[in-house]
Amino acid sequence: MDDTTAGPRLRDLHDQITQLTARHNELAATIASQPQPPAPALIGHLASYLRQIIDAGAPAERKAAIEALIHQIRVTPEGLIPMFRIPQPRNHPRPARSNQQQDHGSHNGQFSGPAGARTR
Numbered sequence: 001m002d003d004t005t006a007g008p009r010l011r012d013l014h015d016q017i018t019q020l021t022a023r024h025n026e027l028a029a030t031i032a033s034q035p036q037p038p039a040p041a042l043i044g045h046l047a048s049y050l051r052q053i054i055d056a057g058a059p060a061e062r063k064a065a066i067e068a069l070i071h072q073i074r075v076t077p078e079g080l081i082p083m084f085r086i087p088q089p090r091n092h093p094r095p096a097r098s099n100q101q102q103d104h105g106s107h108n109g110q111f112s113g114p115a116g117a118r119t120r
Helices: 003-032 040-056 059-069
Strands: 070-076 079-084
Touching: 040 059, 059 070
Parallel strands: none
Antiparallel strands: 070 079
16 A cells, blocks of 8 residues: 555544544543542531431422432442532522421522422
């Protein structure tokens, strides 16, 4: 084979190798970097919030907590494994409300709208 026949294909393959090597290095760097663990105070706040919601929360509040804190549920041969999302300070779940407060609908931890309704 001469260069005119195989040359363009070899250049394309070389370009692909360069792109794939760069992507490999990018992914390797991403895997190597560990995410920062949440602060112990945040974990304590979430645990307290969940205890309040489970013990005394309305069904809508329980649903909102689940939507806000569970990222996904994995089905494995061993069973169901919940994958949790730790909200950042701007997305903290609201603390449980007293029974005197008006019951509003909820969506993703945000409370508003008429009772029993989900907000957009």
